[in-house]
Amino acid sequence: MIVIKSEEEKMKMKESNRIVALVLKEIEKLIKPGVKTIELDEFAEKLIKKEGAIPGFKGYQGFPATLCVSINEEIVHGIPSERKLKEGDIVSIDVGTIKDGFYGDGARTYAVGHVDEKGLKLMETTKKALEKGIEKAIPGNRISDISHSIQTYVESQGFSVVRQFVGHGIGRNLHEDPQIPNYGEPGRGPVIKEGMALAIEPMVCEGNWEAEILNDGWTAVCKDGSRAAHYEHTIFINAEGPEILTVV
Numbered sequence: 001m002i003v004i005k006s007e008e009e010k011m012k013m014k015e016s017n018r019i020v021a022l023v024l025k026e027i028e029k030l031i032k033p034g035v036k037t038i039e040l041d042e043f044a045e046k047l048i049k050k051e052g053a054i055p056g057f058k059g060y061q062g063f064p065a066t067l068c069v070s071i072n073e074e075i076v077h078g079i080p081s082e083r084k085l086k087e088g089d090i091v092s093i094d095v096g097t098i099k100d101g102f103y104g105d106g107a108r109t110y111a112v113g114h115v116d117e118k119g120l121k122l123m124e125t126t127k128k129a130l131e132k133g134i135e136k137a138i139p140g141n142r143i144s145d146i147s148h149s150i151q152t153y154v155e156s157q158g159f160s161v162v163r164q165f166v167g168h169g170i171g172r173n174l175h176e177d178p179q180i181p182n183y184g185e186p187g188r189g190p191v192i193k194e195g196m197a198l199a200i201e202p203m204v205c206e207g208n209w210e211a212e213i214l215n216d217g218w219t220a221v222c223k224d225g226s227r228a229a230h231y232e233h234t235i236f237i238n239a240e241g242p243e244i245l246t247v248v
C-alpha cells in the first residue's frame with residue numbers, strides 16, 4: 001500500500017491524474033454517432049504523449065490499447081476497435097497514465113446522442129455513487145465505509161453494483177492495496193490514513209450484477225445483457241479529507 005509522504009510525490013500524482021481528467025474532458029467532444037472507438041483511442045494516446053506522459057493501460061497485463069471503451073452492456077475493459085458508436089449508446093471510457101513514475105486512473109460514462117431516461121438515470125446514479133463513496137474517504141474511517149455507501153445508494157435507485165471488479169490503491173503501481181469493493185458492510189478493512197491515494201470506481205448494472213468475460217479475454221459484460229455505467233476518480237487523502245486528483 002502506498003502512503004505518500006512528500007509534497008513532491010503528491011505533485012507527481014496530481015500531474016498524472018490531471019492528464020487523465022484532460023483526456024476525459026477533451027474526448028467528450030468526439031463522442032457522437034459514427035465515430036469508431038479506435039479513433040477515440042488514437043486521440044487519447046496522442047494527447048497523453050503531448051502532455052509528456054505515457055498510456056498507463058497499454059501493455060498492462062497485455063492490454064492492447066490506451067483506453068478501455070465499453071459500450072452498453074459492456075462494463076469495463078472493452079477493447080477499442082472499428083466498431084462505431086450509435087445514437088442512444090452509452091459508452092464508458094477508462095483511461096490510465098504514467099508520468100514521472102506515478103499512475104493516474106479515471107473513468108466516466110458518456111451518452112451518445114439521445115439516450116433514454118433509464119440509461120441517463122443509470123449514468124447519474126453511478127456518478128453520484130462515486131461522490132457518495134468519496135465523501136466517506138476520510139482519515140479514521142475504514143475502506144468498507146466507502147463500499148457500503150456506494151452500494152446503499154446504488155440499490156436505493158434500483159440498480160446493482162458489480163462484485164467482480166473493485167477500486168484500488170494507486171501510486172507507483174496501477175493496482176495497489178487496498179482493494180475497494182463497491183459493496184459490503186461498513187466498518188471493515190484497513191483504516192483510511194492521510195497520504196493514501198485511492199482509485200474509487202463504482203461499476204453499476206441496470207439489472208443483475210453478475211458479470212462475465214467475453215472470448216476476447218478482456219471485455220466484461222453484464223451477464224443479463226443489461227447496460228452498465230462506470231465512473232472513477234483517483235483521490236488523495238489529506239488530513240482534512242479527500243482531494244480529487246482527476247480534475248482539470
Ligand code: MG
Nearest residue numbers: 105199201232
Ligand atoms: Mg481503476
